[in-house]
Amino acid sequence: MIKRNRFHKKSFRILLTIILLLGTFLADWSLGRPASIHAAGSLSDADFLKTNGTSIRKSKGTGSTAYLRGTNAGGWLVQESWMNPTNAPDQKTMMNTLKDRFGAAARDELLSVYEDHYWTTQDFDNISAMGMTVVRLPFTYMNLVDDSGNLKADAWSRLDWFVENCRQRGIYVILDMHGAFGSQNGMDHSGEVNDGNQLYGNPNNRQKTLWLWEKIAEHFKGNPAVAAYDILNEPGIKAAATGRTQWDFYNEIYNRIRAVDGDHIIMMESCWDAGNLPHPRDYGWTNVVYEYHYYPWDSVTSVPGQAAYISSKVADIRSHNYGVPTFVGEFTSFDIEDAWKNTLSTFNREGWHWTTWTYRVTGSNNSWGIYNLNAEAVDIYHDSKDTIRQKWSKVGAQYSAVNSKIYNVIKPYLQGTTDPGSGGSPLFADGEYYLTSVANGGVVSAENGGADPLVANRSAVGGAWESLRLENNSDGTVSFKSMANQKYVCAVIDESNQLLARSASIGTWEKFELVSTGNGDYGIKAVANGKFVQANFNVGGRLEATQDRVAGAWEAFKITRMGDS
Missing domain, CATH: 3.20.20.80 (Glycosidases)
Incomplete structure (x- = not known):
C-alpha cells in the first residue's frame, strides 16, 4: 500500500x-x-x-x-x-x-x-x-x-x-x-x-x-x-x-x-x-x-x-x-x-x-x-x-x-449496517411513502388490493393501493408494508423475482437496500438475491428484482412521503 x-x-x-x-x-x-x-x-x-x-x-x-x-x-x-x-x-x-x-x-x-x-x-x-x-x-x-x-x-x-x-x-x-x-x-x-x-x-x-x-x-x-x-x-x-x-x-x-x-x-x-x-x-x-x-x-x-x-x-x-x-x-x-x-x-x-x-x-x-x-x-x-x-x-x-x-x-x-453510526439517521424515517418510477413517472401500485405484483402504472396516488409503509430494520435494510392488505412486500425469488405484498413478517425476502444514485433517485436492491428492482415495461411496468446494477431509468425510483408534494 x-x-x-x-x-x-x-x-x-x-x-x-x-x-x-x-x-x-x-x-x-x-x-x-x-x-x-x-x-x-x-x-x-x-x-x-x-x-x-x-x-x-x-x-x-x-x-x-x-x-x-x-x-x-x-x-x-x-x-x-x-x-x-x-x-x-x-x-x-x-x-x-x-x-x-x-x-x-x-x-x-x-x-x-x-x-x-x-x-x-x-x-x-x-x-x-x-x-x-x-x-x-x-x-x-x-x-x-x-x-x-x-x-x-x-x-x-x-x-x-x-x-x-x-x-x-x-x-x-x-x-x-x-x-x-x-x-x-x-x-x-x-x-x-x-x-x-x-x-x-x-x-x-x-x-x-x-x-x-x-x-x-x-x-x-x-x-x-x-x-x-x-x-x-x-x-x-x-x-x-x-x-x-x-x-x-x-x-x-x-x-x-x-x-x-x-x-x-x-x-x-x-x-x-x-x-x-x-x-x-x-x-x-x-x-x-x-x-x-x-x-x-x-x-x-x-x-x-x-x-x-x-x-x-x-x-x-x-x-x-x-x-x-x-x-x-x-x-x-x-x-x-x-x-x-x-x-x-x-x-x-x-x-x-x-x-x-x-x-x-x-x-x-x-x-x-x-x-x-x-x-x-x-x-x-x-x-x-x-x-x-x-x-x-x-x-x-x-x-x-x-x-x-x-x-x-x-x-x-x-x-452490514448502512447507518452512519450513533447519532446518525437512516435515509428515510419510518412512515408511509409512495414510489414513482423515473422511467415513466408512474406511481407504484399494489394491484388488485395486493393480490397481484407491484406495478408502476398509476398517474397519481389514489389511496391505499399506492401507499407503502417504509420500516427500517436493525441491519440497515428497509422493508415495505402495503397499506392495501397490510402485508410486507416480498421479492419472490422462486417466481420470476416479482415484488408481491404477501408476507405477514419480515425475513430475507422482505428486506431491501436503498442505494442513492446521487441525484435524488434511488435503486432498490433485494437482499435475497442481491439484484436491483426494475420497473419492467415489457410486462406493463411490473416490479422485478432482476438487475445487476442501476443501469438507467428502469431501475431508478423516487421515494416520496405521503402528503408531500
Missing part, C-alpha cells in the same frame, strides 16, 4: 481444549479485550464463492449472497518499517542482510520467530469476535521460494495454517500477492525497492511470477475458504496508475490460473480509479472482481473532504458499469470517526466488499491499525541474533492493545 514518506501503509484432548480456551480468555481479560468468540460455522464446499453479476454468492455463484468485510493481515508475511518493528527499508534487504551476517539457516530461524509470534490463534479469535467474514493476506514470492527460486520444502505451511484457521471460524481468505518476482511496482511494500521495471521489463521475472501463480492455484484449487486470488498488489510502476502493460500481464496470469483452476474468483486491481481497468469483456475475463485502494491524502483531517472523495469514487465506479463486484482492498479514514462512519456506510450501501488497512501496526497512537503493537524495532545491521530473537518474540497479541476508536467504529459495519 502507499504511505506518504512511509508513514503515509484454534480423556487428554478435552483437557487440552479447556486449557487452551482458558488461556485465550485470560489473555483477553488481561488486555481489556472482549473474550467472546464469534460462533460462525466452518466453511464447507457449499460456501465456495463465485461471482454472479455484481454480487458474490455461495454454492459457486448460485446460492445466497456473501459480503466480504474485514481487514488485512499486513505486516505478518511482508514487513514495512513504518508499521513493523524493523529498520529494514524492504523485505529483500532484510533477508539479504540477515543472511550475509548470520547465514541463510539463521536468517530463516529468526524470520520464523517473528512470524510464529506476530500472528497466532488469538488473532483469528479476535477478528472472529468482531464479526469479520474475510481477511486479505499479503505475501511475496519470498515466502514461498528459496534463495535459488525453487519452492521451499515447507512452502505452503504458513498459508495452509492461516487458511485452515480462518475456515474453521467461517472466515474467507483473499490471497494477495503483495510482491512478485522483481517487484511489480518498485515500492517497499512489494518487498523490494527498485525502479519499478524489474517485473514487466524482465521476461525471466514475468515467467517466474506466472509459474508461481500456477503453483498457488494448483495447491488451493477447490478450497472453499479461499475467496479469491488477488493477483498483483498496486501494480502501477512506482505507484502510478495501471494501463495496458498491467492489463496484458493480468491476462497472462488469468489464463495461467484458469488452466488449472476454473472456479476461484480472480481479483484485478485498478488500483486507484475505475478508468484504470479495462472492460472484462475486452479480455474475456469471467468470475472476476475489480479492486480499488482508497486513501484520501488531501483530506486527512477533513470530514467533508473525505466524504467528497468517497462520493467521487462511487460516481466513478457507477459510471463505468463494468458489471462485476467491487472490492475496496485497502483504505483508511485516518483518525476521524465521522469519516470512518461515512466511508463504511457508503461501502455497505453500495454493496461493495472491503478490507481495512490494516489489523495491527506499531505505535500506541497509530490510526492505521485495529490493534496497536508496542514493540522494539530490530536493527538488522547491528543487533545480535539473540537480540533480534528476543525482540521478535514480543510482537504478538499479548504485546498489543485495542485501538478502541477504530475497533468500535468498524465493528457495526462488519454486520
Whole structure:
C-alpha cells in the first residue's frame, strides 16, 4: 500500500481444549479485550464463492449472497518499517542482510520467530469476535521460494495454517500477492525497492511470477475458504496508475490460473480509479472482481473532504458499469470517526466488499491499525541474533492493545449496517411513502388490493393501493408494508423475482437496500438475491428484482412521503 514518506501503509484432548480456551480468555481479560468468540460455522464446499453479476454468492455463484468485510493481515508475511518493528527499508534487504551476517539457516530461524509470534490463534479469535467474514493476506514470492527460486520444502505451511484457521471460524481468505518476482511496482511494500521495471521489463521475472501463480492455484484449487486470488498488489510502476502493460500481464496470469483452476474468483486491481481497468469483456475475463485502494491524502483531517472523495469514487465506479463486484482492498479514514462512519456506510450501501488497512501496526497512537503493537524495532545491521530473537518474540497479541476508536467504529459495519453510526439517521424515517418510477413517472401500485405484483402504472396516488409503509430494520435494510392488505412486500425469488405484498413478517425476502444514485433517485436492491428492482415495461411496468446494477431509468425510483408534494 502507499504511505506518504512511509508513514503515509484454534480423556487428554478435552483437557487440552479447556486449557487452551482458558488461556485465550485470560489473555483477553488481561488486555481489556472482549473474550467472546464469534460462533460462525466452518466453511464447507457449499460456501465456495463465485461471482454472479455484481454480487458474490455461495454454492459457486448460485446460492445466497456473501459480503466480504474485514481487514488485512499486513505486516505478518511482508514487513514495512513504518508499521513493523524493523529498520529494514524492504523485505529483500532484510533477508539479504540477515543472511550475509548470520547465514541463510539463521536468517530463516529468526524470520520464523517473528512470524510464529506476530500472528497466532488469538488473532483469528479476535477478528472472529468482531464479526469479520474475510481477511486479505499479503505475501511475496519470498515466502514461498528459496534463495535459488525453487519452492521451499515447507512452502505452503504458513498459508495452509492461516487458511485452515480462518475456515474453521467461517472466515474467507483473499490471497494477495503483495510482491512478485522483481517487484511489480518498485515500492517497499512489494518487498523490494527498485525502479519499478524489474517485473514487466524482465521476461525471466514475468515467467517466474506466472509459474508461481500456477503453483498457488494448483495447491488451493477447490478450497472453499479461499475467496479469491488477488493477483498483483498496486501494480502501477512506482505507484502510478495501471494501463495496458498491467492489463496484458493480468491476462497472462488469468489464463495461467484458469488452466488449472476454473472456479476461484480472480481479483484485478485498478488500483486507484475505475478508468484504470479495462472492460472484462475486452479480455474475456469471467468470475472476476475489480479492486480499488482508497486513501484520501488531501483530506486527512477533513470530514467533508473525505466524504467528497468517497462520493467521487462511487460516481466513478457507477459510471463505468463494468458489471462485476467491487472490492475496496485497502483504505483508511485516518483518525476521524465521522469519516470512518461515512466511508463504511457508503461501502455497505453500495454493496461493495472491503478490507481495512490494516489489523495491527506499531505505535500506541497509530490510526492505521485495529490493534496497536508496542514493540522494539530490530536493527538488522547491528543487533545480535539473540537480540533480534528476543525482540521478535514480543510482537504478538499479548504485546498489543485495542485501538478502541477504530475497533468500535468498524465493528457495526462488519454486520452490514448502512447507518452512519450513533447519532446518525437512516435515509428515510419510518412512515408511509409512495414510489414513482423515473422511467415513466408512474406511481407504484399494489394491484388488485395486493393480490397481484407491484406495478408502476398509476398517474397519481389514489389511496391505499399506492401507499407503502417504509420500516427500517436493525441491519440497515428497509422493508415495505402495503397499506392495501397490510402485508410486507416480498421479492419472490422462486417466481420470476416479482415484488408481491404477501408476507405477514419480515425475513430475507422482505428486506431491501436503498442505494442513492446521487441525484435524488434511488435503486432498490433485494437482499435475497442481491439484484436491483426494475420497473419492467415489457410486462406493463411490473416490479422485478432482476438487475445487476442501476443501469438507467428502469431501475431508478423516487421515494416520496405521503402528503408531500
